Amino acid sequence: MSENCPVDPASHTTRPRRAAGPRTARATDPRFDEILASANDAIISIDEAQTITLFNRGAERIFGYSAADMIGQPLDRLIPERFVARHAGQVRDFSATPEASRMMAQRGEIYGRRRDGSEFPAEASISKFRGPDGLVFTVILRDITDRRAAEQMLRGAHDELEKRVRERTAELEERNAQLQQEIHERRRAEKQLAEQARELARSNADLEQFASVASHDLQEPLRMVASYTQLLNRRYRSRLDADADEFMGFIVDGALRMQRLINDLLAFSRVGSRGKSFQPVDLGTIVAAALGSLRAAIEESGAHIRVGALPVVHGDPTQMEQLLQNLIGNAIKFRKGPEPQVHIDARREDTLWRIDVCDDGIGIDPRFSERIFVIFQRLHTAAEYPGTGIGLAICKKIVERHGGHIDVRSTPGQGACFSFTLPDREEPPHA
Amino acid sequence: MRDRPIRILLVEDNPGDVRLTIEAFKDNRVETPLEVARDGIEALAYLRREGTHAGKPLPDLILLDLNLPRMDGGEVLAAIKADPALMHIPVVVLTTSRAEQDVQRAYQLQAACFITKPVDFECFIQAVKLIDAFWLSVVTLPCGAR
Numbered sequence: 049m050s051e052n053c054p055v056d057p058a059s060h061t062t063r064p065r066r067a068a069g070p071r072t073a074r075a076t077d078p079r080f081d082e083i084l085a086s087a088n089d090a091i092i093s094i095d096e097a098q099t100i101t102l103f104n105r106g107a108e109r110i111f112g113y114s115a116a117d118m119i120g121q122p123l124d125r126l127i128p129e130r131f132v133a134r135h136a137g138q139v140r141d142f143s144a145t146p147e148a149s150r151m152m153a154q155r156g157e158i159y160g161r162r163r164d165g166s167e168f169p170a171e172a173s174i175s176k177f178r179g180p181d182g183l184v185f186t187v188i189l190r191d192i193t194d195r196r197a198a199e200q201m202l203r204g205a206h207d208e209l210e211k212r213v214r215e216r217t218a219e220l221e222e223r224n225a226q227l228q229q230e231i232h233e234r235r236r237a238e239k240q241l242a243e244q245a246r247e248l249a250r251s252n253a254d255l256e257q258f259a260s261v262a263s264h265d266l267q268e269p270l271r272m273v274a275s276y277t278q279l280l281n282r283r284y285r286s287r288l289d290a291d292a293d294e295f296m297g298f299i300v301d302g303a304l305r306m307q308r309l310i311n312d313l314l315a316f317s318r319v320g321s322r323g324k325s326f327q328p329v330d331l332g333t334i335v336a337a338a339l340g341s342l343r344a345a346i347e348e349s350g351a352h353i354r355v356g357a358l359p360v361v362h363g364d365p366t367q368m369e370q371l372l373q374n375l376i377g378n379a380i381k382f383r384k385g386p387e388p389q390v391h392i393d394a395r396r397e398d399t400l401w402r403i404d405v406c407d408d409g410i411g412i413d414p415r416f417s418e419r420i421f422v423i424f425q426r427l428h429t430a431a432e433y434p435g436t437g438i439g440l441a442i443c444k445k446i447v448e449r450h451g452g453h454i455d456v457r458s459t460p461g462q463g464a465c466f467s468f469t470l471p472d473r474e475e476p477p478h479a
Numbered sequence: 480m481r482d483r484p485i486r487i488l489l490v491e492d493n494p495g496d497v498r499l500t501i502e503a504f505k506d507n508r509v510e511t512p513l514e515v516a517r518d519g520i521e522a523l524a525y526l527r528r529e530g531t532h533a534g535k536p537l538p539d540l541i542l543l544d545l546n547l548p549r550m551d552g553g554e555v556l557a558a559i560k561a562d563p564a565l566m567h568i569p570v571v572v573l574t575t576s577r578a579e580q581d582v583q584r585a586y587q588l589q590a591a592c593f594i595t596k597p598v599d600f601e602c603f604i605q606a607v608k609l610i611d612a613f614w615l616s617v618v619t620l621p622c623g624a625r
Contacts, residue, residue, distance in 0.1 A: 267575055271596065272495045278600030279502055304599065 112163035149175035274303035519550030
């Protein structure tokens with residue numbers, strides 16, 4: 049039993065009481081008085097009637113009463129009123145149990161009441177022993193206001209942290225939802241694009257099919273009309289009159305023009321669809337080939353063609369030849385008189401090559417400098433200058449397929465300069 | 480020079496073109512027996528002298544249109560060049576097609592030459608005249624497996 053007895057009720061703060069038997073020796077030990085006095089905790093003893101019999105210095109400090117005030121007073125004075133009844137019951141329960149001590153906070157927090165009436169949270173244990181005058185209960189109590197405050201602060205900080213985590217999580221979730229939405233929208237856009245690409249490919253295939261049908265099936269009847277009219281003309285010219293000859297001339301002319309139109313349209317439609325892959329192309333060679341194809345026109349007109357130094361560019365050789373042949377052919381075709389002058393030159397402009405095809409022909413009114421590149425746009429009657437109005441449209445399409453730009457500078461009556469650019473995509477020379 | 484006129488087989492489905500070819504030869508004053516097959520199947524039946532064609536002589540030159548019903552010109556050309564009895568006969572492909580792939584395929588199949596039918600009849604006469612001059616006068620043709 050003595051092991052469960054942390055303090056001896058006998059001290060300087062206890063009411064003088066006669067100690068009996070073996071306790072006397074300890075009770076008189078001054079060290080016990082010192083322990084009681086120096087303890088930081090409140091140490092309070094009560095008797096079976098819950099009257100205070102011991103009130104140490106720690107208790108004086110915590111409760112604000114002096115020992116002299118409290119010795120002989122009921123313990124209730126130190127307990128907030130709402131807990132008084134419960135506390136008394138608990139002490140009675142404790143007296144009936146065989147345990148020597150217990151923690152007092154087991155059925156809820158306990159509070160003390162200071163002299164000024166204020167309450168404070170406390171942690172306490174109660175122990176009992178049987179003294180000469182019956183049971184003695186000793187309460188060792190500690191003011192845990194600071195710990196509570198620290199706990200409160202910690203809980204607050206924890207709550208704050210949790211709140212921030214929740215907020216950040218919510219933000220992230222919202223951002224995530226936004227991202228998901230963006231991904232969803234992007235996917236939908238991609239799908240739409242793919243769909244459009246398929247649609248375009250289909251439509252291109254249809255056009256290609258149409259072009260092929262046009263090239264063969266439309267020309268077949270045309271050839272019949274033209275050939276038989278010509279045969280008629282050959283065989284019966286002398287037997288029909290001048291009107292008939294003229295009519296037949298119109299039929300043949302119409303059929304031949306129709307054929308040129310079909311071929312030019314085909315060529316136009318094939319610039320994009322039938323283009324070959326790009327490769328290094330020596331424009332000097334290309335111009336020589338174009339001049340070869342134009343030999344008849346050059347000889348007939350007496351044209352003087354001057355070709356400057358031309359670069360090697362990256363492009364489709366067939367289309368480059370088509371482009372230069374069209375431009376040089378036009379320069380000769382739209383001449384003012386015999387012996388037209390045509391110059392072909394190239395110069396460097398940053399990362400571009402600019403190629404000029406200039407003539408001293410009839411020129412073009414600047415008002416029409418855009419329109420002449422539009423398909424079927426013609427500035428002259430077929431009688432003045434024959435043509436289908438597709439040539440320059442093909443040129444524009446070829447240049448644009450090569451990533452360049454074409455335009456014309458002209459003073460009417462003094463010639464025209466068709467100028468196009470080609471990006472310089474030559475491979476750097478190998479080291 | 481040979482002692483008999485040269486024989487030509489024209490494989491062409493369009494009657495207008497058949498007549499035009501005949502007229503073109505006539506205008507060139509070429510007296511030549513011109514046999515006509517209307518499609519590829521008939522052409523091969525003629526060349527192999529099957530059925531009603533039994534006993535007919537083999538042509539010295541074949542003018543072959545590429546766009547034919549039932550069996551196109553390319554197939555006919557391949558069949559001719561795969562047949563030991565026919566492979567020696569020169570085949571001139573005569574067509575409206577200008578398509579590069581048609582030209583290449585024709586030469587791959589060992590066509591003697593490829594001529595795009597001109598819209599202009601005068602040009603056509605010229606083409607026929609050239610065929611006449613080259614194949615019927617300049618070139619010595621094999622006598623064939625007769």
